Amino acid sequence: MGFSRDLLRGSLDLVVLAELSCGERYGYQILSALRARSGGRIDLKAGTLYPILHKLERDGCVRSRWDESAGRDRKWYGLTEKGRGRLAENTREWLDYARCVRGMLGGEGAAVEGAV
Amino acid sequence: MGFSRDLLRGSLDLVVLAELSCGERYGYQILSALRARSGGRIDLKAGTLYPILHKLERDGCVRSRWDESAGRDRKWYGLTEKGRGRLAENTREWLDYARCVRGMLGGEGAAVEGAV
DNA sequence: CTCGATATATCGCTGCCCTAAGTATAGCTC
DNA sequence: GAGCTATACTTAGGGCAGCGATATATCGAG
Structure with a gap:
């Protein structure tokens, strides 16, 4: 099922x-x-996603615009320059973290799967 | 510095x-x-670790014994069978998660580092 | 003998995510 | 056209986990 x-x-x-x-x-x-x-394993609820988008917008990482041309109103989000920077930075940190934890697992991890 | x-x-x-x-x-x-x-990046506080150990013990995943032979009392922790099972299970889940997120990063991640 | 490192324990605060509830339109079935 | 479901966004409220702070005690160094 979904991840914890x-x-x-x-x-x-x-x-x-x-x-x-x-x-x-x-x-x-x-x-x-x-x-x-994610094959259904990352199944965010609306109540989880939208506050994240709002926070990213407050931080200047994303920009939004309403589109009312379609039947249903939609709010489109796009990355700003700052957002791209944040993405690169967070990606680096995550890979660092993943490599680190992967190392901790040592033999245990290797036994389950060769590489992440 | 440390991970978020x-x-x-x-x-x-x-x-x-x-x-x-x-x-x-x-x-x-x-x-x-x-x-x-972890190269200093996983720097848990005592107030974080001990509750985790106590919880794992309550769950039957670790067993503890006091050692008062040394000057300072030490409480040694060891894995139980159940703990080994939990470790294998959590490891599998974590690798799954890591592979999944890694996939999400797509080109971004690859640009930073070839593999986790 | 004071200071810092070793060693364990607990409590309260903060902050993130989820649950739940609310609003509203589009499109389908009957 | 009534009702259902999927689409689409929002906000309020609560739970829980880790951190900072605090307490206690021993040991070695200066």
């Missing part, structure tokens, strides 16, 4: 930023994309 | 269990070992 809540914690901003790095997305689309790309 | 608090969250039980898989350890020793093996 605490595993995702701390990676959520990162995966959202990563998703936006491919181009503009609206909220509901992000939820579906993450679910699809 | 939330990144570690959800991996703490795992790294503690992994550390114990090498043999018996006492609390202060675990703190030092994790700090050393």
